[in-house]
Amino acid sequence: MGVEQKLGNLGVATMKLEQAVNWARTNAMWPMLFGLACCAIEMMSAQAANYDLSRFGMELMRASPRQSDLMIVAGRVSRKMAPVLRRLYDQMPEPKWVISMGDCASCGGVFNNYAIVQGVDEVVPVDVYVAGCPPRPEALIHGIITLHEKVRGEKITG
Amino acid sequence: MDDYKITTDALDDVGHLISERALKGETVLLNMGPQHPSTHGVLRLLLELDGEVVVNCIPDIGFLHTGIEKNMETKTYEKAAVMTDRLDYLNTVGNNLVYCLAIEKLVGLDVPARAQALRVILVELQRIASHLVWLGTHGLDLAAMSMFLYCFREREMIMDIMEMVGGQRMMATCIRPGGMWRDVPAGFEEAVRQFIRIFPKRIKEYENLLTRNPLFLERTKNIGILSKEDALRWGVTGPMLRASGVAHDLRKVRPYSGYELYDFDIPTQSDGDTYARYLVRMEEMRQSLRIIQQALDKLPSGPVRSNNRKFVPPPRAEIGVSMEALIHHFKLWTEGFTPTKGAVYEAVESPRGELGVYLESDGTPKPFRVHWRTPSFLNLQVLPLLAKGHLVADLVALIGTIDIVLGDVDR
Numbered sequence: 001m002g003v004e005q006k007l008g009n010l011g012v013a014t015m016k017l018e019q020a021v022n023w024a025r026t027n028a029m030w031p032m033l034f035g036l037a038c039c040a041i042e043m044m045s046a047q048a049a050n051y052d053l054s055r056f057g058m059e060l061m062r063a064s065p066r067q068s069d070l071m072i073v074a075g076r077v078s079r080k081m082a083p084v085l086r087r088l089y090d091q092m093p094e095p096k097w098v099i100s101m102g103d104c105a106s107c108g109g110v111f112n113n114y115a116i117v118q119g120v121d122e123v124v125p126v127d128v129y130v131a132g133c134p135p136r137p138e139a140l141i142h143g144i145i146t147l148h149e150k151v152r153g154e155k156i157t158g
Numbered sequence: 159m160d161d162y163k164i165t166t167d168a169l170d171d172v173g174h175l176i177s178e179r180a181l182k183g184e185t186v187l188l189n190m191g192p193q194h195p196s197t198h199g200v201l202r203l204l205l206e207l208d209g210e211v212v213v214n215c216i217p218d219i220g221f222l223h224t225g226i227e228k229n230m231e232t233k234t235y236e237k238a239a240v241m242t243d244r245l246d247y248l249n250t251v252g253n254n255l256v257y258c259l260a261i262e263k264l265v266g267l268d269v270p271a272r273a274q275a276l277r278v279i280l281v282e283l284q285r286i287a288s289h290l291v292w293l294g295t296h297g298l299d300l301a302a303m304s305m306f307l308y309c310f311r312e313r314e315m316i317m318d319i320m321e322m323v324g325g326q327r328m329m330a331t332c333i334r335p336g337g338m339w340r341d342v343p344a345g346f347e348e349a350v351r352q353f354i355r356i357f358p359k360r361i362k363e364y365e366n367l368l369t370r371n372p373l374f375l376e377r378t379k380n381i382g383i384l385s386k387e388d389a390l391r392w393g394v395t396g397p398m399l400r401a402s403g404v405a406h407d408l409r410k411v412r413p414y415s416g417y418e419l420y421d422f423d424i425p426t427q428s429d430g431d432t433y434a435r436y437l438v439r440m441e442e443m444r445q446s447l448r449i450i451q452q453a454l455d456k457l458p459s460g461p462v463r464s465n466n467r468k469f470v471p472p473p474r475a476e477i478g479v480s481m482e483a484l485i486h487h488f489k490l491w492t493e494g495f496t497p498t499k500g501a502v503y504e505a506v507e508s509p510r511g512e513l514g515v516y517l518e519s520d521g522t523p524k525p526f527r528v529h530w531r532t533p534s535f536l537n538l539q540v541l542p543l544l545a546k547g548h549l550v551a552d553l554v555a556l557i558g559t560i561d562i563v564l565g566d567v568d569r
Contacts, residue, residue: 033195037222037565038247038328040199041291045317048294048310063195078568081200081221084192110240115225134328 018156025069025095026057026148032068033061034088037075039102039134046137056144065091070147071124072140076104077117089124097151099143100126103133175216176206185213192221196299196554199564201538205550212553215545217538222568230528234494235261236335238525243329245530246566248288251280251320252508254333259414260504260517261335265497267469273337273462274416278453279350280323280332281415281506282446286357287316288509289439293364296436296558300377305367312360319349336464347454354451361443368436378432382544382556385430392543393536396511398560401438402430408507415506420452432559439561442509469495494523501527510534510561534566 015023035043047053047061062068065088077085089098100120103109106129108118120126127150130143179185191202200221206214226245230238242253255277262269290309297305317327323342324330332339368374384394389402399406407424409417425441427434464470471490472483497519505514511533520526537560544556 032193034193036200037224038244041247041328044291044295044306045310045314048314049307050311050314065193076222076224078221078223080223081192084200084221088193110244111224111226111229113225113229115223136327 019152021156022152022154026151028057029070029097029144029148029151030060030062030068031058031070031072032065032088032092033063034065034071035074036077036081037104039074039105042134042137043072043074043101043140046140051137051141053141053144056141056148058144065089066093068092069095070097070099072099072101073105073120073124073126074101076102076109076111077120077123078115079117082117082123085120086123095154097127097147098124099128099130099140099147101130101140101143102135103131106131109133176204176214179208179213180206184208190553192218197557198295198562201557201562201564201567203541203553205553207550210549210551212545212548212550215542215553217541219535219538219564219567222564224565224569226569227528227530231525234523235497235525236490236494238528239334240329240331243331244565245569246508246510246513246532246534246563247328248291248563249284249508249510249513249566250328250330251277251284251333252506252513254331255281255415256504256506256508256513256515258333258335259506260502260515261497263502263504264500264517264519265335265469265495267336267466268464269337269415270461270464271416271458272341272460275453275457276338276342276462277333277415278417278420279450279457280320282449282453283316283319283350283353285446285509286443287313289443290316292439292509292558292561296555296561297368299554299558300374302368302371302374305364308360308364308367312357315353315356319346319353322346322349334463334470336466336470338462341462347457350450350454354447354454357447358444361440365440369440375433377552377555378436378559381432381548381552382559383429383431384540384544388540388543389430392540394511394540395533395536396508397435397438397442398511398537398540400424401427401434403428408505408512412505414504417449419456420449422448432555435559496521496523503531505531508533510563510566511537530569532566532569534560534562534564535569538562538567 053059071089100106105120108116128143128147130139132139180187186207188205188207190205191197192200202218204216205212226241230241239257242257243250245253290313294306294309320330321327324332384402386403389399403426405424405426410424422445425438427437467486471487476483477487499519499521501518503514503516505512513533514531516529517525518527545553
């Protein structure tokens with residue numbers, strides 16, 4: 001029983017603040033322009049004309065971690081890169097999310113060796129894992145939509 | 159100026175690479191990367207700047223070191239082929255090709271004519287796709303955003319063809335020792351022909367946007383001039399070498415996989431600047447189209463895999479009826495094949511230059527040593543030379559024009 005039902009159509013939508021904030025967050029999520037390896041090329045494909053990531057309000061890749069709220073770890077993370085990755089994550093303002101794109105970022109993939117971190121979740125907390133080597137642009141978009149669903153269910157107070 | 163002093167112990171690693179002026183505080187040290195939109199991956203550059211002019215540029219690589227060479231040495235020859243795609247991820251099929259050529263040379267394996275022609279078609283398509291990514295990102299770096307969208311639109315057509323052949327957009331590993339993984343599906347020829355029909359118009363579209371665009375000319379003409387002598391001295395190969403006036407292309411100089419059958423030119427330029435490299439790569443796409451057209455017209459029929467069962471697994475249909483085929487299949491997929499002791503070096507012309515692989519066999523089913531001679535690694539070495547005296551903004555154009563792939567540099 002909302003106020004609209006009592007007073008008729010006022011051209012106003014009522015909702016919880018939480019819903020409104022999460023709705024806004026999902027529709028203007030700015031990923032960081034941060035490619036590591038092969039998956040970065042598929043991430044670029046996802047932004048290009050055919051797959052058009054801007055349909056989800058995400059065409060604006062920010063080159064600076066300070067302006068972005070989503071980190072897409074696209075590719076294998078080497079032991080030399082891991083501290084850099086953590087530092088970039090720490091520089092992002094809250095609230096922030098991480099998508100681990102591809103097998104290498106998720107679990108090391110085919111590279112079980114001395115050089116590659118066996119899953120980026122050893123370094124940063126991951127919200128969504130996207131499988132594939134490399135994942136198709138559709139798979140990445142699916143991962144992003146999954147993340148949106150997760151964000152919609154989040155509480156805005158700690 | 160006095161409060162700006164760098165202590166030398168903070169510069170232990172790079173102290174000898176920067177000039178004396180940096181220690182006195184006359185020039186500024188600036189870090190660029192590894193996360194930077196224009197470094198095309200995870201390249202880190204330490205810049206020594208005098209105002210906006212680059213005095214020194216010191217690349218720091220290894221942020222994408224993957225240990226691919228060592229990883230390949232732990233696998234049998236055929237299974238290691240999946241690793242090769244992930245080296246230079248814009249030239250996946252080309253990496254497969256050079257690795258398979260090396261194995262074929264090592265064990266003396268024949269490749270059917272149809273497989274050779276198909277390899278050429280796929281590798282040339284991949285070359286176009288790679289140049290498209292270069293053109294798109296190079297344009298993006300120089301503020302021509304629409305180039306990125308246009309180039310990726312055409313790249314998707316090639317990706318669709320790759321997917322048709324190998325079931326995967328990028329890492330198909332469809333070239334195997336002794337031929338191809340399997341024959342191409344029915345719609346392949348039509349799809350490639352359609353691409354050849356459409357693409358020349360699209361190249362013209364790109365050229366209309368860039369070739370005489372004053373903004374583009376301003377950013378590329380006389381930027382990063384690489385002389386012929388320097389190019390040869392630094393071991394630069396590929397379009398960079400050809401833009402400096404050396405007509406060296408492994409497809410002509412030392413033909414492989416039947417390149418001697420096709421008629422094509424090696425585009426060269428003499429200026430050696432960023433614009434010359436742009437012209438060379440644009441013309442290379444046209445030449446690749448010519449090669450694909452000829453290969454398609456002359457495409458022979460027949461098998462796509464060698465019949466040598468000691469090295470090439472038998473087809474699935476044979477396993478059910480032939481005991482011998484079953485044994486070969488089992489042996490090849492559990493143990494792998496065993497080349498005799500020896501070493502080979504095989505090289506192809508990748509979109510970036512001479513891509514070579516050195517394989518050493520010690521008589522076991524796994525390679526004793528795999529080494530990659532990657533073009534990006536050697537081409538990147540001239541960046542400090544090119545960057546000296548240019549503005550920071552030009553550095554962005556220079557990184558783009560070298561066309562590095564960090565997976566190729568760091569392996």
